[in-house]
Amino acid sequence: MKTLEISGLHKQFVDSYTDEVVTAVGDVSFAVEQGEFISVLGPSGCGKTTVLNIVAGFEKQTDGSVLVGGREISGPSPERGVVFQSFALFPWKTVLGNVVFGLRMRGVPRQEREPIARQYLDLVGLEGFERKFPHELSGGMQQRLGVARVLANEPEVMLMDEPFASVDAQTRRKLQEDLTGIFESKRPTVFFVTHDVDEAVFLSDRVVVLSSRPSQVNEIVTVPLERPRDWRSVLDDPDFRHTVTHITDLLSGDESRVVQADLDSA
Amino acid sequence: MSRRLAAAFWFVVPFVGLVVIWAAIVALTGVDRRVFPQVTDVARAFADMWASGELATHVGASLQRIAIGVVAALVTAIPFGFALGISRWAAAFFSPLLRFSVALAGIAWIPLATLWFGTGEQAVIFIVWNAMFFALTYNAMLGVQRIPTELLRAARSLGTTRLRMFSDVMLPGALPSIVTGLRVGLGYGWRGLVAAEIIATNAGIGYSIFLAQRFFRTDVIITGMIIIGVLWLIVDRVLLAPLERRTVERWGMKAVVS
Numbered sequence: 001m002k003t004l005e006i007s008g009l010h011k012q013f014v015d016s017y018t019d020e021v022v023t024a025v026g027d028v029s030f031a032v033e034q035g036e037f038i039s040v041l042g043p044s045g046c047g048k049t050t051v052l053n054i055v056a057g058f059e060k061q062t063d064g065s066v067l068v069g070g071r072e073i074s075g076p077s078p079e080r081g082v083v084f085q086s087f088a089l090f091p092w093k094t095v096l097g098n099v100v101f102g103l104r105m106r107g108v109p110r111q112e113r114e115p116i117a118r119q120y121l122d123l124v125g126l127e128g129f130e131r132k133f134p135h136e137l138s139g140g141m142q143q144r145l146g147v148a149r150v151l152a153n154e155p156e157v158m159l160m161d162e163p164f165a166s167v168d169a170q171t172r173r174k175l176q177e178d179l180t181g182i183f184e185s186k187r188p189t190v191f192f193v194t195h196d197v198d199e200a201v202f203l204s205d206r207v208v209v210l211s212s213r214p215s216q217v218n219e220i221v222t223v224p225l226e227r228p229r230d231w232r233s234v235l236d237d238p239d240f241r242h243t244v245t246h247i248t249d250l251l252s253g254d255e256s257r258v259v260q261a262d263l264d265s266a
Numbered sequence: 267m268s269r270r271l272a273a274a275f276w277f278v279v280p281f282v283g284l285v286v287i288w289a290a291i292v293a294l295t296g297v298d299r300r301v302f303p304q305v306t307d308v309a310r311a312f313a314d315m316w317a318s319g320e321l322a323t324h325v326g327a328s329l330q331r332i333a334i335g336v337v338a339a340l341v342t343a344i345p346f347g348f349a350l351g352i353s354r355w356a357a358a359f360f361s362p363l364l365r366f367s368v369a370l371a372g373i374a375w376i377p378l379a380t381l382w383f384g385t386g387e388q389a390v391i392f393i394v395w396n397a398m399f400f401a402l403t404y405n406a407m408l409g410v411q412r413i414p415t416e417l418l419r420a421a422r423s424l425g426t427t428r429l430r431m432f433s434d435v436m437l438p439g440a441l442p443s444i445v446t447g448l449r450v451g452l453g454y455g456w457r458g459l460v461a462a463e464i465i466a467t468n469a470g471i472g473y474s475i476f477l478a479q480r481f482f483r484t485d486v487i488i489t490g491m492i493i494i495g496v497l498w499l500i501v502d503r504v505l506l507a508p509l510e511r512r513t514v515e516r517w518g519m520k521a522v523v524s
Contacts, residue, residue, distance in 0.1 A: 081424065
């Protein structure tokens with residue numbers, strides 16, 4: 001069953017500075033199966049975050065449709081929880097308070113909230129930190145909290161917008177492995193935006209490679225790696241290297257085309 | 267604990283120094299003590315006012331006025347500031363008026379307030395409210411505008427309804443700025459109160475100062491001035507600082523200095 005169906009997505013906006021009409025998303029279509037981990041990858045400025053923002057309901061598309069569970073989306077909703085690059089935790093809420101927040105907003109009875117929240121804090125390895133405030137946690141722990149906060153709502157799809165881009169490289173590796181572990185045990189549907197090829201291949205079942213702006217789907221690459229995955233074995237796996245090389249070629253081919261186009265127009 | 271004692275000690279030292287210099291100057295220059303009273307004169311005036319119960323009456327009257335003024339300002343300025351923070355149109359429309367009014371807030375309204383409300387309680391409270399209103403409104407507006415977009419989006423995609431966005435996201439999110447506004451505003455309100463008590467009819471610290479002026483009681487005037495300063499320090503330390511510690515600092519949010 002298709003959890004998320006994006007078809008003919010097109011987004012234009014007017015640059016408020018130059019008054020020019022800019023096409024951020026040209027024509028993007030793909031579908032995400034239930035329990036699938038899909039990454040959207042593309043050169044910076046290709047509009048991948050715009051696609052995520054439209055799916056999240058933060059922005060409205062100019063054309064095309066986004067269906068979740070077969071229904072057209074309208075506005076933000078807890079069925080499409082978002083993990084942000086900047087974490088976007090509530091600084092005035094404790095760790096527990098942040099996870100409980102969504103449950104409270106959705107009207108989950110008081111006595112059920114805390115056990116659910118604790119279950120997800122355990123899942124991301126934050127047990128024992130319930131009474132801390134977000135600013136007392138490291139960047140990596142803050143993003144674990146960001147994940148727990150979304151998963152506690154049991155969304156149809158978890159949207160992740162370059163969630164590990166603002167943590168250091170070592171922590172990032174660890175978070176990627178932990179996210180894989182969580183995904184393998186809980187099987188949520190994940191829509192993950194990144195510009196890091198290794199990250200996309202390591203985490204995903206399929207990688208949607210976008211071309212540069214105005215973005216179109218260049219290719220949807222299926223990742224041939226077994227689960228469970230961890231960095232040690234994946235890095236030794238020739239399939240991993242092949243997939244990464246293939247996607248890197250796709251991206252650089254796209255880049256050289258852009259350069260060629262620039263030369264032609266000059 | 268010893269650190270807090272040390273902090274308290276170093277807080278008091280400059281005041282002790284001031285009193286010593288004051289006493290020395292009066293003693294050495296031999297200035298007419300009716301013009302500039304000695305420390306002991308002021309202490310005596312304070313003791314007299316304390317013993318007669320006058321002090322309690324004045325302080326009580328002033329504190330009551332400021333309390334009513336603060337509550338009135340909070341209740342009116344925060345919703346207005348929020349409206350401005352949410353609507354870009356309203357902010358653009360009212361911003362010039364707000365900036366214009368900040369300079370006029372409080373004391374400049376005393377003549378009009380007297381004409382509207384007569385001399386007495388209502389006029390003084392109006393001045394306190396007026397002195398605070400604009401600073402509080404402005405800071406509440408800034409507080410809402412400065413909440414990161416992603417925080418609002420996160421709340422929306424966690425299922426927060428538009429109505430609950432106010433109570434559960436915007437109010438705590440804007441609190442650092444509101445606390446700043448309260449601090450700045452209370453300072454304005456306090457000055458407004460003292461000045462406005464010139465039109466008060468029976469009690470209040472400002473009132474006692476203006477009354478003492480008529481009888482050339484400089485010792486009473488200076489006593490009143492000291493009490494005004496001390497009361498402000500107490501309000502700031504006992505009410506505002508703990509409020510800030512328990513919210514803004516504990517949450518790791520920085521108080522906004524505007």
